[in-house]
Amino acid sequence: VPGTTNYSMVxxxxxxxxxxxxxxxxxxxxxxxxxxxxxxxxPSVPKGSWIVRQSVGSTPCLLGKAVDITYIRGANYLEIDVDIGSSTVANGVLGLVCGVITTLVVDMAFLVQVHIFAI
Incomplete structure (x- = not known):
């Protein structure tokens, strides 16, 4: 997470x-x-101010279409580095969230989406 102090979530x-x-x-x-x-x-913000909950929302997002991602494949692992700073929208939301981070509860669900094609 970019800023005057950089943060990482693992x-x-x-x-x-x-x-x-x-x-x-x-x-x-x-x-x-x-x-x-x-x-x-x-994403979901079950506990936080109304403005933060509205800004974050709960709409699913394909991360690779919204921000820059680097994938590092090792012998027994896959590392996914998400650069939140590569999106102006994400930076705007972070500006709201960082000021109140100690009063928030943020739920994040990650999934690999399947594509279903009708025959």
Missing amino acids: FYFVSKKLIPNSLLQRFVDGDDEFRNSRFKLI
């Missing part, structure tokens, strides 16, 4: 084994275009 998710041809395996081993078209964030 989340760890563990899967002991990737199932061959599963969506998660294809995401982990896929290219950045595939990942960006599927890595989604659903």
Whole structure:
């Protein structure tokens, strides 16, 4: 999180084994275009001021379409670095949130979106 003091948020998710041809395996081993078209964030602010709750909202967002993401694939891991500072919209929301961060409860759901095609 950019600012006069830079902050980082770190989340760890563990899967002991990737199932061959599963969506998660294809995401982990896929290219950045595939990942960006599927890595989604659903935010929520259950506790906080009205203006912050309205600004953050709860609309799902494909992160790779909204901000810059760097994917680093290692032997047994996938690191996803999200540059919130690459979006003016995200920076605006952060400006509201950083001033009241100690009074907020923020829920963030991360998911890999499946694409369903009708036949």
